[in-house]
Amino acid sequence: xxxxxxxxxxxxxxxxxxxxxxxxxxxxxxxxxxxxxxxxxxxxxxxxxxxxxxxxxxxxxxxxxxxxxxxxxxxxxxxxxxxxxxxxxxxxxxxxxxxxxxxxxxxxxxxxxxxxxxxxxxxxxxxxxxxxxxxxxxxxxxxxxxxxxxxxxxxxxxxxxxxxxxxxxxxxxxxxxxxxxxxxxxxxxxxxxxxxxxxxxxxx
Amino acid sequence: xxxxxxxxxxxxxxxxxxxxxxxxxxxxxxxxxxxxxxxxxxxxxxxxxxxxxxxxxxxxxxxxxxxxxxxxxxxxxxxxxxxxxxxxxxxxxxxxxxxxxxxxxxxxxxxxxxxxxxxxxxxxxxxxxxxxxxxxxxxxxxxxxxxxxxxxxxxxxxxxxxxxxxxxxxxxxxxxxxxxxxxxxxxxxxxxxxxxxxxxxxxxxxxxxxxxxxxxxxxxxxxxxxxxxxxxxxxxxx
Numbered sequence: 001x002x003x004x005x006x007x008x009x010x011x012x013x014x015x016x017x018x019x020x021x022x023x024x025x026x027x028x029x030x031x032x033x034x035x036x037x038x039x040x041x042x043x044x045x046x047x048x049x050x051x052x053x054x055x056x057x058x059x060x061x062x063x064x065x066x067x068x069x070x071x072x073x074x075x076x077x078x079x080x081x082x083x084x085x086x087x088x089x090x091x092x093x094x095x096x097x098x099x100x101x102x103x104x105x106x107x108x109x110x111x112x113x114x115x116x117x118x119x120x121x122x123x124x125x126x127x128x129x130x131x132x133x134x135x136x137x138x139x140x141x142x143x144x145x146x147x148x149x150x151x152x153x154x155x156x157x158x159x160x161x162x163x164x165x166x167x168x169x170x171x172x173x174x175x176x177x178x179x180x181x182x183x184x185x186x187x188x189x190x191x192x193x194x195x196x197x198x199x200x201x202x203x204x
Numbered sequence: 205x206x207x208x209x210x211x212x213x214x215x216x217x218x219x220x221x222x223x224x225x226x227x228x229x230x231x232x233x234x235x236x237x238x239x240x241x242x243x244x245x246x247x248x249x250x251x252x253x254x255x256x257x258x259x260x261x262x263x264x265x266x267x268x269x270x271x272x273x274x275x276x277x278x279x280x281x282x283x284x285x286x287x288x289x290x291x292x293x294x295x296x297x298x299x300x301x302x303x304x305x306x307x308x309x310x311x312x313x314x315x316x317x318x319x320x321x322x323x324x325x326x327x328x329x330x331x332x333x334x335x336x337x338x339x340x341x342x343x344x345x346x347x348x349x350x351x352x353x354x355x356x357x358x359x360x361x362x363x364x365x366x367x368x369x370x371x372x373x374x375x376x377x378x379x380x381x382x383x384x385x386x387x388x389x390x391x392x393x394x395x396x397x398x399x400x401x402x403x404x405x406x407x408x409x410x411x412x413x414x415x416x417x418x419x420x421x422x423x424x425x426x427x428x429x430x431x432x433x434x435x436x437x438x439x440x441x442x
Contacts, residue, residue: 023355025313025433032323033307036296042304045250047293053282054250054295060287061247066234069243069286077232077240087230105345109354109411109424112226116353118432137346151230160350163432167353170226176418177361177371 018117092148100140111169119164134159208335216335325402329389337393342383360421375419378412
């Protein structure tokens with residue numbers, strides 16, 4: 001069972017657990033089987049630039065190197081901010097009370113999503129206050145770090161009538177592009193679409 | 205990458221579709237204060253993995269002895285080399301093969317096999333003669349964020365003076381409606397968006413923002429609803 005952590009809203013605290021979800025858990029998965037002309041099974045591998053070395057899963061690694069290409073241990077790296085100042089590490093969200101702040105929809109829509117979690121309240125009666133706010137369409141966010149480290153991710157808490165979710169990611173570098181004139185757009189035939197009309201099952 | 209998209213007046217234009225990167229204010233330095241970078245390198249290849257090594261030995265014990273005494277799993281000349289411009293290839297017992305027959309195995313969330321079919325690689329539909337369609341179907345932002353997960357996003361950017369106006373108008377209309385617009389591909393305008401051949405299919409939604417005389421048009425891509433999987437429901441009931 002996942003370990004719990006604490007969210008706080010308007011001075012009230014809620015102990016929750018998070019369970020990671022993804023497309024596979026909702027709709028299943030697709031695997032590819034391949035065969036050569038003689039029906040022998042074929043396997044997808046990585047071919048190195050030398051044209052002969054074949055690499056299977058787990059056959060490559062990432063290394064941090066200096067200007068001369070010499071490998072450097074991650075333990076020796078120093079994280080700095082834009083001004084070159086050393087950055088202190090942040091604690092894991094599981095070791096502190098995480099205060100929820102109201103967030104704008106646009107902030108949420110600016111986020112590049114890394115992971116999605118279902119929020120399970122340890123005590124459902126306790127969490128009703130939070131669920132009621134989420135069901136009303138309010139969005140909250142807080143700084144989140146699973147294990148602690150150099151920087152926080154941004155976690156948004158969103159919900160509907162029955163469930164609450166935590167969506168973790170980073171804000172995208174969005175750019176407002178300038179122009180020198182604007183023209184009103186004529187409206188054309190429009191209609192509202194119900195989300196239920198849009199199929200997700202067939203996106204395979 | 206280029207994207208051919210139409211507006212509410214069914215006028216279309218080819219504009220740029222840019223990837224988005226996370227805002228990042230952190231960089232890493234070496235102990236001397238010099239910048240570092242990340243490189244991919246070779247750790248091992250198929251001629252040094254377990255099945256190949258086992259073929260040459262009679263028993264696991266013989267292999268274990270060899271691993272200790274001879275290091276047959278290591279190629280000191282090759283391992284550690286930097287990798288760039290790699291490619292993915294199919295390999296059968298005949299070696300690299302260029303003609304393969306692919307089958308798709310579709311599994312349900314519970315792991316049971318649902319279907320097996322020949323793999324069909326759908327072509328991309330974001331930059332063809334048929335522009336992506338402005339469907340006129342809007343979803344309020346508030347409702348959309350409670351229903352869908354936007355797993356990927358891109359930004360539309362003009363490529364000349366004419367497309368300035370084209371995109372600015374789109375952004376302005378969308379901001380005014382406080383809604384996301386469903387974007388579809390294909391001749392009938394009823395297909396999900398596919399960015400590259402054989403790639404993932406997405407339900408695409410366009411969001412527009414305007415600030416003064418500048419605009420931001422974001423294409424939100426979603427292949428997942430915001431809902432609790434049945435598996436998690438069962439866990440919660442236990």
